[in-house]
Amino acid sequence: MKTVDLLKGLCAIVLALAFLLWLYGTFTNQPDFVTAAMWLGDVLVMLPAYLIPTITAWLVKSPRLKTIALLNILGGWLLIPWIVAMGMAIKRDDLRAQD
Template identity: 55%
Template sequence: MKILTMARKLFFTVLAAALALWAYGAYSGEPQWQQWAMYLGNALALGGAYLVPTLTAALVGSPRLKLVAALNVLGGWLILPWIAAMMLALKRDDLASGS
């Protein structure tokens, strides 16, 4: 859980920096700062969406976290591997035990 706490703090720090850059660019007449803030905000949003399967696997305590992370990082930019990683992250092994 220490890694998740560090990742959360890093995310909010970068988000605060993007907001500060946007505010500075929007109200000081410096459009390049606003443009860089928009790029940073887009990178945060897309990076977060890209890593949703890995973060989901970490949060639910999936035993396949390494497999999901590898599939997500190596092939997640394609739609089908991203969906496969998400399915592996959400797969419940306890439901598969025989009745």
């Protein structure tokens, strides 16, 4: 099974769980379940946004993937390391070799 298919399935399961928690909390008047559903939804949106440099480096098969992932995970919550990681992810060294 491919990694992308596995991630799609995992995201679908977490999204379904968040929706079911929200439904249950809404109709049984239990705000804790609604809050948990909102947290799960936030994680589904914010985690991929936080890891955009790492995902980009993985998709373009960057030779600096480990460095980018480490910088992104450890320092990505600050703006400057996130921008540096994104710059490293989209930098194309193979274009310079063709000149």
